[in-house]
Amino acid sequence: MKESVIRKHAKALFEIAKEGRVTDDLFRGLKELEKILDEEIMEFLSSPAVQFEDKVSFLKNLQERLGLHPFITNTLLILIEKNKGRYIPALLSYYTHLYMEEKGYVVVEVKTARELSDLEEEILKKRIAEWAGRDVFLKKEVQPELIGGIIIKIGDLLIDNSVLKKIKRFAESFKGERAS
Amino acid sequence: MEEGFGFGSHLLFTAINFLILVGAIILFGRKKIIEGIKRRGRDINNEFSSLKAEREEIERLKIEYLEKLKGLDREIENMKKNAIEEIEKSAEAMRRKIMESSKRFEESLDRLIKAEYERAVSSFEEEVMDMAVEIAKRIIMEKLGEAQEKRFFDEALSCIKK
Numbered sequence: 001m002k003e004s005v006i007r008k009h010a011k012a013l014f015e016i017a018k019e020g021r022v023t024d025d026l027f028r029g030l031k032e033l034e035k036i037l038d039e040e041i042m043e044f045l046s047s048p049a050v051q052f053e054d055k056v057s058f059l060k061n062l063q064e065r066l067g068l069h070p071f072i073t074n075t076l077l078i079l080i081e082k083n084k085g086r087y088i089p090a091l092l093s094y095y096t097h098l099y100m101e102e103k104g105y106v107v108v109e110v111k112t113a114r115e116l117s118d119l120e121e122e123i124l125k126k127r128i129a130e131w132a133g134r135d136v137f138l139k140k141e142v143q144p145e146l147i148g149g150i151i152i153k154i155g156d157l158l159i160d161n162s163v164l165k166k167i168k169r170f171a172e173s174f175k176g177e178r179a180s
Numbered sequence: 181m182e183e184g185f186g187f188g189s190h191l192l193f194t195a196i197n198f199l200i201l202v203g204a205i206i207l208f209g210r211k212k213i214i215e216g217i218k219r220r221g222r223d224i225n226n227e228f229s230s231l232k233a234e235r236e237e238i239e240r241l242k243i244e245y246l247e248k249l250k251g252l253d254r255e256i257e258n259m260k261k262n263a264i265e266e267i268e269k270s271a272e273a274m275r276r277k278i279m280e281s282s283k284r285f286e287e288s289l290d291r292l293i294k295a296e297y298e299r300a301v302s303s304f305e306e307e308v309m310d311m312a313v314e315i316a317k318r319i320i321m322e323k324l325g326e327a328q329e330k331r332f333f334d335e336a337l338s339c340i341k342k
Contacts (some may be wrong), residue, residue, distance in 0.1 A: 120333060131340045147317055148324045149332035152340070161336040163320055171313050175305075 006087045010094030013075045018102075022069055027099045029068045030092045036066070037089060045076075046085035055080050093139065105137035109153040113146040113162070128154065 017023040063073045125136040147163035
């Protein structure tokens, strides 16, 4: 399944939530879900070896325990039924994105090789908030393969100042010189 | 006497009878005999003329065949000459064709070798480049300090213009 399809699922979920005026409930529920989604649970939900009925009963159990809205469990069941359980984290991420935009935040995706310090996070938020004129919601992701540096994505604007990018650019320019 | 007279008269009578017979034959058969002899003479003349004509015909045929034979010899010579020329022409054409094919094959082989060489060099360069990138990554990972990280962070922030 392509990322755009997951975006469509997230958007559909958000639209339904908006109509039902339960976007906040869903956001809270999804945050709770995000906390407990570890590798083992993801493996269980995405494995084709596990019976669909077992996954359904697991989700029902989770719904009761975490107080998840039925919209969430229904959407998750659709993904699981299509054997796309592994895309659940992406769905949560997109919903958060849409929710934060709806709340007036500018959503900024930040990827770094290591965790950002509190000070760095603060500086980043402040600078972007000044630039965008809105509060900032940071979607942080740690990717050690970046080696160092930072990638910032604000809507269509992409700032890639990672070490990996610099090395790749250097390697490509060297190949280009050799070819010419 | 009687005995001598008897034999002599008998011979005489026989001779007279013979002469009479000959005279009768000449008298009555002369015309036919002459005609027969003439006819025979004509036949012989005819046969002779016929044989002469046949001989002339044979002589003529002989000359004709001899001429033809000479013509055949010339034709055979020409055929031999033409055949040799054709064979030489074909051999030359084949030699040219083989030379051209060989040249084309040699050229395509050169191109193939060149392409393979360039591919091998390119592949080797790619491998070396990948190795260099991996080494660079490890070195940078080890050497990357707080100061560099801050510089990357500040650079990224500077891209967000007010």
